[in-house]
Amino acid sequence: RHLHRRFALQHGCLPARRVPQPGLLESTIGYRLFRSDVRAARKRQTLSTAQRRFRTHGHTFAGVCLGQYFITTIDGDNVKALLSTRMDDFDSGKIALFGPFIGQSMLTSDGAVWRHARGLVRPHLVRERVVGELLAGGLEGHFGALMRRVLEDGKILGGGVVEVDLKPLFGMLMFDNTMEMLLGVKISSLEDRDSGSRLAKFVHAFESVGGFVNKRAKLGPLLRFYQDTKFERQCKVLHDFVDGVVREAYEKKQREEKKGGEDGSSSSSRNRGFLASILEDTSDLVKIRFEVLGVLLAGRDTAADLMGSLFFVLARRPDVWGKLKEEVDRVLAGANPRHDSLKELTYHRYVIEEALRLYPPAPVLFRAANKTTLLPRGGGPDGRSPVLVPRGTVVSCSTFALQRRRDIYGDDADEFRPERWEAMERLRTRPHWEFLPFSAGPRVCMGQNYAMAETVYVLARMAQEFDAIEPNGGPAEWVEDWNITVGSGAGAKVRLTRRKEE
Numbered sequence: 001r002h003l004h005r006r007f008a009l010q011h012g013c014l015p016a017r018r019v020p021q022p023g024l025l026e027s028t029i030g031y032r033l034f035r036s037d038v039r040a041a042r043k044r045q046t047l048s049t050a051q052r053r054f055r056t057h058g059h060t061f062a063g064v065c066l067g068q069y070f071i072t073t074i075d076g077d078n079v080k081a082l083l084s085t086r087m088d089d090f091d092s093g094k095i096a097l098f099g100p101f102i103g104q105s106m107l108t109s110d111g112a113v114w115r116h117a118r119g120l121v122r123p124h125l126v127r128e129r130v131v132g133e134l135l136a137g138g139l140e141g142h143f144g145a146l147m148r149r150v151l152e153d154g155k156i157l158g159g160g161v162v163e164v165d166l167k168p169l170f171g172m173l174m175f176d177n178t179m180e181m182l183l184g185v186k187i188s189s190l191e192d193r194d195s196g197s198r199l200a201k202f203v204h205a206f207e208s209v210g211g212f213v214n215k216r217a218k219l220g221p222l223l224r225f226y227q228d229t230k231f232e233r234q235c236k237v238l239h240d241f242v243d244g245v246v247r248e249a250y251e252k253k254q255r256e257e258k259k260g261g262e263d264g265s266s267s268s269s270r271n272r273g274f275l276a277s278i279l280e281d282t283s284d285l286v287k288i289r290f291e292v293l294g295v296l297l298a299g300r301d302t303a304a305d306l307m308g309s310l311f312f313v314l315a316r317r318p319d320v321w322g323k324l325k326e327e328v329d330r331v332l333a334g335a336n337p338r339h340d341s342l343k344e345l346t347y348h349r350y351v352i353e354e355a356l357r358l359y360p361p362a363p364v365l366f367r368a369a370n371k372t373t374l375l376p377r378g379g380g381p382d383g384r385s386p387v388l389v390p391r392g393t394v395v396s397c398s399t400f401a402l403q404r405r406r407d408i409y410g411d412d413a414d415e416f417r418p419e420r421w422e423a424m425e426r427l428r429t430r431p432h433w434e435f436l437p438f439s440a441g442p443r444v445c446m447g448q449n450y451a452m453a454e455t456v457y458v459l460a461r462m463a464q465e466f467d468a469i470e471p472n473g474g475p476a477e478w479v480e481d482w483n484i485t486v487g488s489g490a491g492a493k494v495r496l497t498r499r500k501e502e
C-alpha cells in the first residue's frame with residue numbers, strides 16, 4: 001500500500017470511479033457483481049450490460065469481482081496505453097485460459113517468446129502475399145462446396161428459393177480455408193459427411209474447446225483450483241491430428257533435403273505455405289503444433305462469427321443487399337473477384353466494417369498488469385487524472401461499448417449504417433483507437449488483411465449468386481452467443497433466392 005501511495009503521488013494518480021459495491025464484503029470479494037454478470041450471461045446480455053455500465057459510470061471505472069481487482073475502460077487514451085505505449089507493463093493474460101490447448105504460443109506468450117513467435121508467423125500473413133495466396137489457393141473451391149451444402153442442407157422451396165442456416169456453414173468454410181492456408185493441405189469439412197472420420201472428430205473437438213475455455217474464463221481467479229479432464233481429452237484429439245500433418249511435412253522436407261543434397265537441386269517444398277515456412281525456422285514440432293492451432297483458433301471462429309452476424313443483419317436490410325449487388329455487378333461484371341478487383345469493392349468493405357463495429361467477434365480486449373503502472377485517464381472526479389494500476393490488476397476494454405460511443409459515432413451509433421464509413425473517410429474522421437475489431441499496436445491481429453480479403457470475397461460471391469436474402473424466423477435484433485468469440489445467437493437463418501440465369 002505504501003509503495004502504491006508513493007507511485008500514485010509521484011505520477012499524480014487519483015482513484016478511478018468505482019462501480020457501486022456497498023459494504024466491506026462486497027467491495028473486497030465482489031460476489032454480487034459476479035452474480036449479476038452470470039445473470040446477464042444467462043440472458044445473453046453480457047455486452048449490452050457492459051455498455052449500460054459505461055453509460056452510467058463513465059468511460060473508465062474500477063471494481064472487484066471474485067476478489068480480483070479490475071479496471072475497465074473505453075477511453076481511447078487508456079486503450080492506446082494498454083495496447084501500445086505501455087504494453088510492456090501488461091501480459092496477455094491468456095496462458096491460464098488456453099494453456100492446455102495452445103501452450104506457450106504467440107497468442108498466449110509475452111516478451112521475447114512472443115516476439116520470436118510473431119517474427120516466425122508474420123512473413124506468411126503480410127498483406128499482398130496473403131491476398132495473392134488466398135486467391136491463388138482454394139477459396140473459390142471452398143465456396144463451391146459451400147454452395148453445394150446450401151442446396152443439400154437447405155429446404156428447397158422451388159423458384160430458386162432455399163431456406164438455410166448459413167452460420168454453421170460459414171464455420172466450416174472458414175475452417176477449411178484457414179486449414180489449407182496453414183497446413184498447405186486440402187481439407188474439406190464442408191464435404192466430409194462421415195461423422196466418425198478423423199477430420200470430423202478434429203472439427204468436433206475444436207468446436208467443443210470454445211465451451212471449455214469460456215467456462216474457464218468465468219472462473220476468474222478460481223481457475224487455478226480447477227482441472228478439467230474432458231477439456232484435456234479434447235486437446236489431445238486436436239494435438240494428435242495436427243502432429244500427424246506436421247510430422248508428415250517434416251519427414252517430406254527431410255527426404256527432399258536429402259535428395260537435394262545428393263543431386264544438388266533445391267527443395268521443392270521450400271517457402272510454400274505457412275507450415276513449410278515454419279519448418280525452415282525450427283524443427284521443434286511441438287512448438288509448430290501450438291502455433292498452427294493458435295492461428296487456427298485466432299482465424300476461424302472470428303471470421304466465421306463475423307460472417308454469421310453479417311448475414312443475420314443483411315437478411316433484415318434489403319436496401320444494403322441491393323447496393324452490394326449493384327457494386328458487385330458494376331465492378332466484377334460476372335467474373336470472380338481478383339486481387340485488384342477486391343480493392344474496388346469499397347461498399348463491401350464499409351458493410352463489413354460496420355458489422356465489425358457493431359458485432360465485433362472479439363468484443364473484449366484484456367491484459368494483466370505485470371508491474372505497478374498507470375493509465376493516463378479516468379482518475380479523480382472529472383476523470384482526467386491518471387489512474388494507478390497495481391500489479392496483477394486485470395484491465396479490460398469492451399470494444400463492443402467503445403465502438404458504440406455516441407460521442408464518436410453519433411446519435412445513431414447503435415444503428416447498422418455502412419454509409420458512415422464513406423462519410424468518415426471523406427471527412428478524414430475515421431477513428432483509430434476507437435475502432436478496434438482487430439485490436440491495435442504491436443499485438444494487432446496478424447490476420448486482419450487476410451480476414452478482410454476472405455470476407456469481401458465471400459460476400460461478393462454471395463451477392464453474385466443470390467438475388468434476395470430475407471430472414472427465416474428469428475428475432476428482429478441481434479443477440480450475442482459467446483464461445484471463445486462472439487457471434488449471432490440466433491444463427492443466420494435466411495431465405496435465399498437464386499439469381500436468374502442471364
Ligand code: HEM
Nearest residue numbers: 106107298299302303306362437438439443445446447451
Ligand atoms: C474477422 C476476423 C478476425 C478478427 C475480428 C480478429 C481479431 C483479433 C483481435 C482482436 C486480436 C487481438 C487479441 C488480443 O490482443 O487480445 C487478434 C490477434 C490475432 N489474430 Fe486475429 N482476428 C481475425 C482473423 C484472423 C485471421 C484470419 C488470422 C490468421 C489467419 C488471425 C490471426 C491472429 C493472430 C496470430 C493474432 C495474435 C497476434 C499477437 O498476439 O501478436 N486473425 N485478432
